[in-house]
Amino acid sequence: MAGYDNMPDMELYQPVQIDDALALAARLAERGWLVGGGQDTYGWIKDRAKRPEALIDLNGIESLRGIRETEDGIEIGALTTLTELATNPIVNERYSLLSKAASVVASPQIRNAGTVGGNLVQDVRCWYYRRGLDCYRAGGNLCYADTPEAQNREHAIFEASRCVAVTPSDTGPALVALEAQMVITSANGTRVVPAESFFVGPEINIVKTTVLREGEILTAVRIPAKWANAEFYHEKVADRNVWDFALVSIAGALRIEGGNIVESSIVCGAVQCTPRRLTSVERAIQGQPRNEATATLVAGMASQGASPLNQNGFKIPLMDNLVTKLLTA
Numbered sequence: 001m002a003g004y005d006n007m008p009d010m011e012l013y014q015p016v017q018i019d020d021a022l023a024l025a026a027r028l029a030e031r032g033w034l035v036g037g038g039q040d041t042y043g044w045i046k047d048r049a050k051r052p053e054a055l056i057d058l059n060g061i062e063s064l065r066g067i068r069e070t071e072d073g074i075e076i077g078a079l080t081t082l083t084e085l086a087t088n089p090i091v092n093e094r095y096s097l098l099s100k101a102a103s104v105v106a107s108p109q110i111r112n113a114g115t116v117g118g119n120l121v122q123d124v125r126c127w128y129y130r131r132g133l134d135c136y137r138a139g140g141n142l143c144y145a146d147t148p149e150a151q152n153r154e155h156a157i158f159e160a161s162r163c164v165a166v167t168p169s170d171t172g173p174a175l176v177a178l179e180a181q182m183v184i185t186s187a188n189g190t191r192v193v194p195a196e197s198f199f200v201g202p203e204i205n206i207v208k209t210t211v212l213r214e215g216e217i218l219t220a221v222r223i224p225a226k227w228a229n230a231e232f233y234h235e236k237v238a239d240r241n242v243w244d245f246a247l248v249s250i251a252g253a254l255r256i257e258g259g260n261i262v263e264s265s266i267v268c269g270a271v272q273c274t275p276r277r278l279t280s281v282e283r284a285i286q287g288q289p290r291n292e293a294t295a296t297l298v299a300g301m302a303s304q305g306a307s308p309l310n311q312n313g314f315k316i317p318l319m320d321n322l323v324t325k326l327l328t329a
Contacts, residue, residue, distance in 0.1 A: 007045060011054035018063055018185070018219065024056050026187040026215040032056050034217060036079055036115040039106075040122040049132045064117075064219055067091060073225040075183075078117030078218045083108070085116055085171070095223055097232035097251055101174035104236045107243050117218045120172055120182075120198070121210050124165035124273070125245055126155065136162040136206055146309060153311040154247060157303075158272040161203035164309065166270045170236060172199060173269035174251040176277060178227050183220040184212065192222070199274035209273065227253045227265070231290075233326040236269075237318060246270040248315050250322040254290065261285050261294075266326065268302070268319055278302050281323060295327040 013032075015021040025032060033052035035041050036059070044050040058064060064079040067088050074090060085091060086103035105111055105119060124137070126145055134140030145152045146164045155164040167173075172195070180195040198210055212218060233252040238244040249269035255262050264285060266278040281298050288294040302323045303316040 008051060010045075010052060012057065013054060014057045014060050016060040016062075018061055018217075021056060021058055021061060021217060022185060022187045022215070024054075025217060028054050028056070029214045034058060036118040037081070037110075037113040038118075039110055039114045040118060044123070044130075049130060058217070070222065073223045073228065076116055076221045076223070078220055079115050082111035082114045082116060082119060082171075086111065094228040095178060095232075097178060097227075097234050097253055098171065098174045098223070100232070100234040101171050101236075101249075101251060104241075105170045110243075116171055116221060119169050120175070120221075121212060121218060122168055123209060124163075125168045126163075126165040127151075129165065137165070137202070139207075148310055150309070151311065152309045153314075154245065154270070155309055155312055156272045157306040157308045157312060157315050158276060159201055159203070159274075160272070160307070161201065162206060163202035163273065165273060167199060167209065167272070167274055168245050168270075169275075170246065170249065170269065173249055173267040173275040174234060175221060175223070176275045177251040177253050177265045177267040178223050179265065181222040181224070182218060183222060184216050185219045186213070186216045190219075195221075196275070196277060201273040227255075230255055233329050235322055235325065237322070248318045248322060250319075250326060252326045256290060259289055260287050261290055262287070266323070268322070271306075271315060271319060278323070280304070285327065290327055292328050295324040298323060298327070 013024050031053040033055050035055050035057045064077045066077050068075045082102045082105050086099050091099045128144035129135050129137050133144055135144050145155050156166050175195045182193045182198045184191050231254045236246045236249040238246050246269055252266040254264045264282045268276045281301050284298045285294055303319045306316050
């Protein structure tokens with residue numbers, strides 16, 4: 001019997017053309033597993049929590065790499081590494097919100113290998129789920145994290161429906177704030193989905209975190225020029241600056257004219273299964289200056305409606321304080 005130090009037997013496909021990858025994804029369907037940087041994939045396989053029959057390694061497809069200017073912004077290939085995203089001159093100059101978010105993912109070594117596509121489509125990090133327990137997300141009939149004795153300080157305080165895991169993506173909230181578009185390709189064609197609709201919660205699909213269907217590949221992310229050179233604020237609060245996932249994060253883009261906020265897009269991460277857009281705060285600050293008085297005006301609004309678990313009530317003041325910092329930075 002093979003030990004856990006050995007990888008299970010799997011087929012490996014390494015296409016160099018996107019059409020070949022799409023054909024493989026369509027043919028293998030749920031039996032295949034798409035691999036980008038592999039930072040999420042190999043953990044699942046090593047722990048035997050997921051057992052795909054075949055891996056489709058996308059790293060040889062050069063058309064999925066790079067950052068390109070378009071008529072209305074930029075397009076980022078899904079295999080672009082997080083390090084490239086964090087250091088690219090165009091992204092840094094026009095969309096520093098995204099480069100900042102990419103720069104705080106995990107560690108430098110992981111950012112060198114991890115891709116923007118992988119960071120967006122990675123599965124939730126709940127340890128009960130990851131250790132192979134039969135929770136709702138794994139096909140069972142219990143959420144182990146939503147019990148009085150559970151360890152759940154990292155879990156959701158909003159919109160939990162059977163599963164209380166949160167989105168682990170650091171780039172997701174920034175892309176939602178920038179109103180990005182996700183380019184999804186299959187053998188049948190291409191569809192483009194707004195970033196805010198790309199992520200789905202457990203009330204919609206208990207086993208998936210995105211709208212990706214079998215046979216589809218996230219091939220690119222498009223960021224419109226709308227928010228280029230806006231005023232940005234990003235902060236990730238974690239137990240450690242390196243490696244850890246966010247306890248709460250905030251990504252904000254603001255347009256200011258005549259000293260007042262004319263438009264804003266503010267999103268929190270790690271408070272529910274999807275990036276949470278703070279629409280009530282956005283409406284309240286419209287037409288107001290970016291200062292302490294406006295922060296006082298919206299005090300407590302960000303966390304309104306939260307339902308904390310037994311160990312994560314600290315996320316409520318943390319959310320509100322991050323909004324204050326965004327408005328007074």
